[in-house]
Amino acid sequence: MELLLRNLRLRPSMFFLDGSFGQYVAFLSGFELRSKAAEGDFLEGFGDWISTRFGHDRNVTWPTSVLRSIWPDWNGSAANWSKLDTESENRASAVLFELLAEFKGFKPGASGEVP
Template sequence: MKQLSEMSEREYFAWVGQRPGTFVGRTSFHSLAAFLTGYDQHAIRHGGPGLAGWREWLVARRGKDCNHTWPGLVLHIALPGGWDNMWDLSTDDEQHAITILFQLLDEFAADQEASKGAHGPG
């Protein structure tokens, strides 16, 4: 297995998605959103891209803007029929939202990689 420092963003997100409880304890959509927000802030602080463009990518993916931050947009995509209380999702909705979160992260990271390849480094 690669060292963490050798992983691409896409590989890292896949690795976290395979074992989310290792990173957040009790696995929930909101604890993973908090983890990813911390990841983003750390990357920005240390000169990395973090999740730059993630919210805009989700808006384009959903095809409609709203005033939600990115976790709300992911929930809109994962649960298009809505939910009663976003802080108390049913077990099935929670698991589905987590699955969709990591699928979307994979697609986003793939798009970022393809964009970098098309435009060269930097």
């Protein structure tokens, strides 16, 4: 799992992604559906974990909780993800992978990437 997350973060084009937050969310959501059907629940409890960690309502999706961990007043929908500027997009993606690493018990690498 660590290798998947590392490659996903550092080489998004390997997975036909552009490295945007929205595409990472779509990929991880699809992977989650596949993992439920095959070997387990990859993101089970992730949304609740983020909500508890940051004191957010549990009635929002995990992507919204990730964004609220950066911008507490974030109130946007998935349609607003495409409106993030490049700096915000990079920050949202970095925080997503930092939180995934922490949730899964991985230690981030020296430059913040998932090991």
